[in-house]
Amino acid sequence: MTTIQDKYLHLLKDLVAIPSVSAQRLNLPETAQLIAQAFIELGGQVTVDDAYFAPLVIAQFHSPKPNAKTLLIYNHYDVQPAEPLDLWESNPWQLRQAGNFLFGRGVNDDKGNLTARMTALAQYLNDFDALPVNITFIVEGAEESASLHLNDYLAKHPELQADLTIWESGNKNSQGQLEIIGGNKGIVTFNVSSQTGQDDLHSSWAGVIDSATWRLIAGLNSLRDQTGKIPIPAFNQAAQKPNQRELDLVNQIPFNRQELTQSLGLDAGQLTQLSDQELKYQLYFEPTFNIEGFASGYQGPGVKTILPHQASAKLDVRLVPGMTPKVVLEQIRTQLNQTGFTDLIIEETLSQLGYRSDMSDENILKVIELTQNIYPTDPVIMPTSAGTGPMAYVHNAIPAPIVGFGIGNSQSRDHAPNENIRLTDYQEHIQLIKALIASYQ
Ligand SMILES: [Zn+2]
Missing domain, CATH: 3.30.70.360 (Alpha-Beta Plaits)
Incomplete structure (x- = not known):
């Protein structure tokens, strides 16, 4: 018998097989259609808005509960080019399993996160029929091209609103701790x-x-x-100057100059002058x-x-x-x-633009608490990543706090050859999303 998890792993295989490279505008409408079809099968109310070159997929799942809250889930179906192909150990457009690992372009960034979340929703609906919370997915197709037109798409859909937004992805750090991220530059x-x-x-x-x-x-x-x-x-x-909680959280990130210098093979520049605390302040704020x-x-x-x-x-x-x-x-x-x-x-x-969530928001605290029954170690809570993403676009259109976490590991190699995830991380993420849905009961 095929399990729900297998069904969506099969969808992941089909998604990885489509080189949906937004930089080259390849295969974007086809990929949007495949995802829309899967959402329809799951019982969602689905819109594929194709006003611009990468269609936006919106899938809404309603709760019968009066005054139900709404979870917004943001993902993207476009990927980075796979080149240089000779550095891949297997075909990037073919999902490959090796023990606990799955390999393929987009398996972590971001198709695997999407299918893990769909798995959680499908399993929940299978167990309970009705949702205790409305769930809206927005899946864009130009995230790897600076989310071109995402602003315009969101302006066309003022009906979208939420109490909490779950961001596309996230990794575990090298110590195996889940990173929970509330912002980006x-x-x-x-x-x-x-x-x-x-x-x-x-x-x-x-x-x-x-x-x-x-x-x-x-x-x-x-x-x-x-x-x-x-x-x-x-x-x-x-x-925006960090508040005390943000400073405390950043100080707790297990990250130091010596390790960084060694892992990147560095030995020069301002890095060598900064204390660990200064380095983190500089990096994040x-x-x-x-x-x-x-x-x-x-x-x-x-x-x-x-x-x-x-x-x-x-x-x-x-x-x-x-x-x-x-x-x-x-x-x-x-x-x-x-x-x-x-x-x-x-x-x-x-x-x-950059964006940072209030990491004391009750919706975000709930996510942090839920991880404790699912993950073997405490998560690392990061008020912001040092990188950039379209959080501000989404927050300006849909003003809910944003929190990011996902299925990746510290060697997931996003954008690089041999992009991978661990099946066990994928399964933990499914558990967390299911627990999050159930927490609204
Ligand atoms: Zn991404």
Whole structure:
């Protein structure tokens, strides 16, 4: 007999088999349809909104209880490209089981989380017929492309509301503790470029003519000093300061400089100067200022003695909630102007706002409490991740607290070759979602 878990593992196999790569706009409507069909079979009221290139799937499951609360579950069906293919130990588009592990592109990010949650709902409905809480899934198809159009989709569906939002995914840390995450940083990405003439020149001119390369390097140096400090006035002033609970929670995250330095093979830079506590504060509560790439001049084999007339850099700033892309770019413009670099051109490429939940919210405390009967060790509660996601989009449209946890492990290799999950983590997640549903009885 096929169990409910097997049925949805089969759906996971079918989902992994579709390369739904949003960056290449591949197979998105087909994947949305497959998920919509599974939700219909489960008895949901399903809408596939295909106003933009990646359809949004909305599936609502109603509780007969008067004044029932609503759980919103956010997932996405798009994945990152599988390349480089030669580094995969098996076909990325074929779900493969090896002992306790399942491998395949999207198995953790994010298709496996979706099927685990569908399993929990199906098992609950099988045991009890009626739900004690309304459940709404929103499954988008462009999360890996900065959730392009998610804002527009959500604005089209003002009927969506919730008391608690469960975020797409989450991992266990290297000690095997479940991470429960309540926020993420925002981001603004942009190019800064310099042009100093019509053509590259003979490099003998370098004594009298400034190259675009030196010009851009000097301009970038006015934005961040060698210790990592950002000399832009009031750069992080709008950043939401952590409260005492957030500070306490972050201090409890088992993470230290020595381990990080070793695990990443590092031995330089500001990292070596910070205490463990400073490092965590910096990582979770301060903005970053990063150069993603730099291009200028001759990069080919051998030597070419030219003075480049063009240089460009790609940069990103991770934003703490409260900071906005617009103000940050204005501050950077002002700083460049005031340090003599009015000629450098800034061009925005992408942006997203940051968000942090109140980790003392009763709905979130309930989730934390429920983990205690299911997981062998205490969870780690993180007010925010250091990365970026569309939590602010969802929270602005549906103002419920957001909490993230999932089926991943510390070596799940999201976005990389050999993406994997452990079946036991998958099963624990099913138990937790079922217990969460039951807690509304
Ligand atoms: Zn994801």
